[in-house]
Amino acid sequence: MNYIYEKNRIYVNNEEGKMIVEATFPLIKEGVVVIDHTFVDPSLRGQGVASELMHNVYQHVKKQGLKAVATCPYAVVWFKKHQEQTDIIDEETQATLAPECRI
Numbered sequence: 001m002n003y004i005y006e007k008n009r010i011y012v013n014n015e016e017g018k019m020i021v022e023a024t025f026p027l028i029k030e031g032v033v034v035i036d037h038t039f040v041d042p043s044l045r046g047q048g049v050a051s052e053l054m055h056n057v058y059q060h061v062k063k064q065g066l067k068a069v070a071t072c073p074y075a076v077v078w079f080k081k082h083q084e085q086t087d088i089i090d091e092e093t094q095a096t097l098a099p100e101c102r103i
Contacts, residue, residue: 032067035075054078069094079103
């Protein structure tokens with residue numbers, strides 16, 4: 001999959017230019033982004049694409065030296081399943097911003 005990286009977004013377009021995979025993670029405070037949206041086109045679901053996308057988000061955020069919080073339900077579940085990647089989670093901000101989304 002040909003991921004396109006922007007500062008606060010990772011996505012994939014298909015051959016026709018339609019966006020088929022996307023994650024957004026805008027800056028919410030100095031040094032911290034919020035993973036607030038993930039999308040995988042229905043034709044790609046059930047193939048591990050969303051998890052691969054989150055691995056890319058994790059690596060991208062970490063490479064930028066940022067911390068993250070997650071409010072997207074898929075991202076929250078992904079971090080719960082991938083505890084080895086929670087090193088980028090800003091636990092204090094996560095607890096105050098989205099206590100229902102504790103990781």
